Amino acid sequence: MKVEILGCSGGMGAGQYTTCYRVNEHILLDAGTGLGQLTHDEQLKIKHIFITHSHMDHICFLPLLIDNLFEHLEEPLEVYALPEVLETLRTHIFNWEIWPDFSTLPNEKTPVVRFNAITPNQPLTLEGLTFTAFLVEHIVPTCGYHLVDQQGESLAFTGDTTFGPEVLKELNRLGKLDVLMTECAFPNRLDELAKLAKHLTPALLSEFIQALEHTPKQVWLSHLKPSQTKEIKAELAQLNLQTKMHLLESGEFLEV
Numbered sequence: 001m002k003v004e005i006l007g008c009s010g011g012m013g014a015g016q017y018t019t020c021y022r023v024n025e026h027i028l029l030d031a032g033t034g035l036g037q038l039t040h041d042e043q044l045k046i047k048h049i050f051i052t053h054s055h056m057d058h059i060c061f062l063p064l065l066i067d068n069l070f071e072h073l074e075e076p077l078e079v080y081a082l083p084e085v086l087e088t089l090r091t092h093i094f095n096w097e098i099w100p101d102f103s104t105l106p107n108e109k110t111p112v113v114r115f116n117a118i119t120p121n122q123p124l125t126l127e128g129l130t131f132t133a134f135l136v137e138h139i140v141p142t143c144g145y146h147l148v149d150q151q152g153e154s155l156a157f158t159g160d161t162t163f164g165p166e167v168l169k170e171l172n173r174l175g176k177l178d179v180l181m182t183e184c185a186f187p188n189r190l191d192e193l194a195k196l197a198k199h200l201t202p203a204l205l206s207e208f209i210q211a212l213e214h215t216p217k218q219v220w221l222s223h224l225k226p227s228q229t230k231e232i233k234a235e236l237a238q239l240n241l242q243t244k245m246h247l248l249e250s251g252e253f254l255e256v
């Protein structure tokens with residue numbers, strides 16, 4: 001499987017876009033500002049979007065994408081997320097005040113978008129890729145996605161998470177991974193904030209990787225806060241992880 005990194009930053013700035021990954025021409029993980037990197041033709045090809053959680057940096061371009069596609073779509077755009085996340089999106093975004101409820105437009109029978117509630121640990125296969133949601137530990141209900149392709153290659157994308165017993169249990173349950181795609185939002189000196197906001201620091205990440213029953217072949221990192229990127233990178237460089245670590249960059253195509 002090939003993953004295109006459209007956005008992987010923990011914030012915005014010139015050349016920096018928030019979480020959005022394209023796993024093939026029809027399927028996205030999250031809908032942050034990285035989604036805006038796609039041309040109109042590429043946007044038209046998107047059929048499925050898996051959302052990790054309701055935070056702005058992961059969903060902000062979803063309403064705009066739906067608006068862009070409105071008059072062109074023949075089939076609804078399928079959006080998948082935890083029931084709590086869909087409820088939040090309906091209540092706070094697609095509520096006719098911030099944005100129209102596109103799941104009822106142009107009519108309820110053939111809407112432009114369909115919100116699909118996903119159940120953790122229940123696999124869904126699309127275009128030769130199996131997607132299984134698993135719960136992580138963040139400040140709002142959040143899931144990651146475990147992707148396995150036809151060759152058996154596997155990637156777990158945690159979305160935003162901190163390190164704790166629950167997420168550890170979930171990842172251990174997934175077994176061997178080719179790639180663990182996770183985050184490292186804050187530097188070590190903001191440990192308290194990281195734990196409060198439920199994100200990772202280099203020290204927490206190191207603990208996390210060492211606690212896993214199976215060390216992933218590669219760890220891909222994202223979501224570094226723009227104003228602390230230098231500091232986080234320097235701390236990551238000091239880690240001695242027993243795996244290949246890669247800091248994601250917008251615009252990359254990576255093979256799992």
Ligand SMILES: [Zn+2]
Pocket residue numbers: 053055138160
């Ligand atoms: Zn978040």
Ligand SMILES: [Zn+2]
Pocket residue numbers: 055057058160223
């Ligand atoms: Zn985030």
